[in-house]
Amino acid sequence: MFRISMGKRLLGVSVIALALGASSVQAATVKVAVAANFLAPLNALVTAYKAAGRSYSSSTFTVTSGATGDLAAAISGAVTSGGSTPYDLLFAADDTTPASLASTLSSYGVVQTPYFYAQGKLVLWSKYGPDVSTAGYAGFPSPAGYAYANGQVAIANPSTAPYGTAAQQVMARVTGITYPGGSYDAKFSQYSTITATYNAVNASTGTTSYPNLGFVAKSLLCDASTGAIRSPLTGTYFEYTPSSVDGGAPHDRLLQNAVAIRGRSGASDAAVDDFSAYVQTAAAKTIIQSYCYLTTTS
Template sequence: MNRQRAPIAVMVFLLGFSSATRAADVRLAIAANFTDTARKLITAFADESGLKASPSFGSTGKLYAQIQNGAPFDVFLAADSHRPALLEKSGQGVAGTRFTYATGKLVLWSPQRNTFDRPEDWLASTGFTRLAIANPKTAPYGLAAQQVLAGLNLWEPLQQKLVRGDSIAQTFQFVATANVQAGFVALSQVQAWESSGGSLWLIPQNLYSPIDQQAILLSHGDGNDAARQWLLFLQSKTARSIIERYGYETQR
């Protein structure tokens, strides 16, 4: 009985998966820091083109691993330039399609006012117990936070106080829900946050390497015209205006 029913269940699952796949004209793998911006862009893309983009959000490192393992994404919007370059080199990314769509900004942030008036002194003090960063191994914003702390000679002294998020999105949630007193997050996340106020330090660029976020057409999407239209839209005046509104810099 079970042996007869199993194939039917599998067929139903596959049909459902196929329908879900057809419902999206282009499938996007998007770095978590870009979540709010991407949702706005996807709406604008649909209004202009009539095409539907389906996003999957996560840390750049984890999305990269999924792509390497055959995940059927058409376009990768990373939070760094390193992994798209690796995909281009391996042939999993289409040569000549890689470009920087945004440059991110790192901030130290707390939703509470007057948490730190002098952020460098606060980081070196004993006035807090937990500080959030994204995992430097998988999240470029986490790597940038590590570079900042290392440059301030605080990376090793603060190890016991660091709370690591799997992605910059989870890191932001740690801070926004007051599970930690402050954290290193993306400026775009703070600007998209519904509440106002808090304490914010826009970290000087000389303390971390530029966060050049690059997009690339993946080999799975090479024959997908909607994927190429998305990449063209991402470089349009409309898209750049949205991206800059959310706290990023763009190339013009």
């Protein structure tokens, strides 16, 4: 009788231990909206998070990429119309959009405190066009006479894409070109996201294939295995060093913040918060840096 009783006790302890072990790993669904420039690093972060053995590492992630302004508008529109957020997290390409969401949706109590996750870099890349590596206008060749073919210069939409805003600032503050609304408008080809801008330049096949010059995110030219511009890279590029003070040339810093939004049906706040915490760890910062981002605001 003693042996049977002890066996039952041991079996009971084993079942309890298994139950406790199972409860430490929980699954949830996390829906993430990410600015186009950060899609590849985010996917790498999700992969690393799922392998990290954290409490919610077995969660399922659904990632939607687009222009920061468009993603924020989708969140704001859904919440203000009486619905719930379509995304649990927004990784923006700036720090102003998450702050604006927190302000405009403050009465709904769903937007959490934004946090910094990366600082981006703007690069002018000329695949088959003018040499920009030693140009005198902070990368952009002299605009004298506007000697570019129509549609030769690619730019992301400044209204919705922060990297497009930074490019717009470069044109205004360094070269004196107003875009849009200036006499140089026809020389530009505009795209909805910075990834679409990069793809357009990359699709160029020669000196008369336009656009063959464009403002892109450094991360899109980056070799994640080295953390530097990939080599060899067709053409020439100029990497901008942003002003330390907003309003200065060549452009404001591309500080990128993320923010959690509560209220989606079926969402797990704990899973969202755990992933946010992981993004701010040293291991995650190493991944972010490998895609040519800074992880400091300096």
